[in-house]
Amino acid sequence: SLCDIGFIGAGVMGKNLILNLADNGYRVCAFDLDHSRLNTLLEQDARETQGERERGGRPSRVETCNSYTELLAKVKAPHLIILSVPAGAPVDDVCNKLLDAGLKADDIVVDTGNSLWTHSVERAKRYEGKLIFFTTAVSGGEVGARFGPSLMPSGDPYAWSRIEPVWHAIAAKVDAASGQPIERFEPGNPVKEGEPCATYIGPIGSGHYVKMVHNGIEYADMQMICEAYHVMRSSLGMAPADIAAVFREWNRGPLNSYLIDISAEVLSTTDADTEQPLVDVILDRAGQKGTGLWTAVSSLEVGCPAPSIAEAVYARALSTRKVLRTRAAQKLQGPAVAPMEPARRAEAIAQLHDALYCAKICVYAQGFDLMKLAAREQGWQLDFAGIARIWRAGCIIRAVFLQSISDAYERDTRLSNLLLDDFFAGQIAEHQGNWRRAVADATINGIPVPALSSALSYYDAFRTESLPANLLQGQRDFFGAHTFSRVDRPEQQKYHVEWSEPERPVVGI
Numbered sequence: 335s336l337c338d339i340g341f342i343g344a345g346v347m348g349k350n351l352i353l354n355l356a357d358n359g360y361r362v363c364a365f366d367l368d369h370s371r372l373n374t375l376l377e378q379d380a381r382e383t384q385g386e387r388e389r390g391g392r393p394s395r396v397e398t399c400n401s402y403t404e405l406l407a408k409v410k411a412p413h414l415i416i417l418s419v420p421a422g423a424p425v426d427d428v429c430n431k432l433l434d435a436g437l438k439a440d441d442i443v444v445d446t447g448n449s450l451w452t453h454s455v456e457r458a459k460r461y462e463g464k465l466i467f468f469t470t471a472v473s474g475g476e477v478g479a480r481f482g483p484s485l486m487p488s489g490d491p492y493a494w495s496r497i498e499p500v501w502h503a504i505a506a507k508v509d510a511a512s513g514q515p516i517e518r519f520e521p522g523n524p525v526k527e528g529e530p531c532a533t534y535i536g537p538i539g540s541g542h543y544v545k546m547v548h549n550g551i552e553y554a555d556m557q558m559i560c561e562a563y564h565v566m567r568s569s570l571g572m573a574p575a576d577i578a579a580v581f582r583e584w585n586r587g588p589l590n591s592y593l594i595d596i597s598a599e600v601l602s603t604t605d606a607d608t609e610q611p612l613v614d615v616i617l618d619r620a621g622q623k624g625t626g627l628w629t630a631v632s633s634l635e636v637g638c639p640a641p642s643i644a645e646a647v648y649a650r651a652l653s654t655r656k657v658l659r660t661r662a663a664q665k666l667q668g669p670a671v672a673p674m675e676p677a678r679r680a681e682a683i684a685q686l687h688d689a690l691y692c693a694k695i696c697v698y699a700q701g702f703d704l705m706k707l708a709a710r711e712q713g714w715q716l717d718f719a720g721i722a723r724i725w726r727a728g729c730i731i732r733a734v735f736l737q738s739i740s741d742a743y744e745r746d747t748r749l750s751n752l753l754l755d756d757f758f759a760g761q762i763a764e765h766q767g768n769w770r771r772a773v774a775d776a777t778i779n780g781i782p783v784p785a786l787s788s789a790l791s792y793y794d795a796f797r798t799e800s801l802p803a804n805l806l807q808g809q810r811d812f813f814g815a816h817t818f819s820r821v822d823r824p825e826q827q828k829y830h831v832e833w834s835e836p837e838r839p840v841v842g843i
């Protein structure tokens with residue numbers, strides 16, 4: 335019989351999505367230009383279904399093929415073709431090859447890569463009338479893809495009506511009562527109960543925009559955890575295993591999240607060769623594929639401050655300048671710091687905990703504000719409570735905390751900034767003393783905390799009624815006659831000072 339879905343790209347993410355689809359009852363025909371990947375897929379499928387077969391369970395539902403033409407012949411029409419290929423030119427390459435192979439106007443192609451959202455918009459236009467170009471941003475890495483990712487679909491509503499049951503089946507699930515992920519990592523035994531972490535985001539482009547912001551938040555979240563680690567390591571003189579224990583403790587409270595959990599795992603791992611803590615043998619040069627950068631660029635373009643996300647991108651960039659940093663470390667003086675007395679350690683750790691918590695609230699405030707302003711520009715109606723809900727499980731930033739964000743947007747769907755929600759405002763009011771202390775101590779001790787401190791500046795600027803932008807406007811008027819508004823007159827009325835005249839008269843424009 336014909337397959338339900340054609341799948342192109344059997345790399346790690348593609349292979350795992352295919353096996354997840356098969357677990358959920360879909361017959362999939364897979365194609366990859368690299369045939370060895372198809373063999374790996376078939377081998378894993380055979381291994382995973384063997385036990386099932388012995389118990390009279392499901393047969394393999396995965397097939398492979400050797401060409402785009404064969405793929406179309408093996409899949410039911412109108413075709414549903416899912417792509418898991420690298421973002422950029424390969425997406426267009428595959429679309430064109432599919433068209434050459436006879437894809438029709440009512441066939442659907444779903445891009446699941448980390449594509450730039452504007453490219454998705456362009457593609458939908460480019461292929462209009464030739465195929466239905468739909469996108470679904472996927473978060474959750476390899477394990478998410480295999481056992482339940484968080485999915486951010488966007489595009490043509492007809493395509494959504496076809497893909498919705500498929501995505502609902504394979505997505506991560508959340509227990510409706512507790513808001514907690516339902517985790518089960520067993521091949522052939524997918525989680526069927528619970529709320530799926532897949533919701534229609536909106537018109538083409540919006541899903542990848544939301545995923546891009548997810549990644550920007552991911553960058554900031556990761557960077558802030560690294561800053562807390564850096565302070566504990568350098569200022570508090572703690573060993574990686576002790577820091578792992580602190581993270582495990584934090585994971586039982588409001589900071590509970592996948593990223594805290596895996597940080598503890600990394601810190602408690604020993605390098606097999608050297609028997610040193612693994613983290614000590616990993617080179618401190620951070621990589622990046624671009625999604626955090628796109629978020630920072632978009633925040634500048636939209637004019638929506640997301641400084642902690644941008645700082646996280648800068649921190650990765652600065653980390654790559656290892657040679658220069660090594661030279662600077664010999665030459666540039668830092669403060670003379672006395673080692674911290676062990677008696678103060680518990681207090682300092684508690685301060686770091688609260689710093690991370692408050693800064694995390696600010697990072698999400700920045701990310702959600704950015705989505706809100708971008709949505710206004712693009713005319714998208716984003717459901718922020720829904721977005722927070724599908725990030726509760728499956729994705730990299732999954733955290734207990736996202737339930738509180740979803741609750742905040744449910745209380746007020748028009749909430750202008752997360753910081754103005756009573757719950758979050760109260761949390762920061764309560765914990766800000768520790769946050770300020772942690773940032774101040776790190777600064778005095780010469781430990782860089784760019785994300786934690788920029789979040790604090792964001793918070794302080796956001797809650798300041800009179801900013802020094804009045805002086806700034808005066809400066810602009812002084813050298814460029816750029817004009818200014820007055821506090822005591824209607825804002826649309828502009829003024830300029832004749833700075834060269836001795837009396838410096840203010841004139842209306």
Ligand code: 6PG
Pocket residue numbers: 448472473474475549552621622623624625626729730
């Ligand atoms: C996810 C991740 C995933 C990936 C990115 C970011 O949500 O599953 O964000 O998309 O890890 O490639 O990676 P970089 O750190 O390399 O930019």
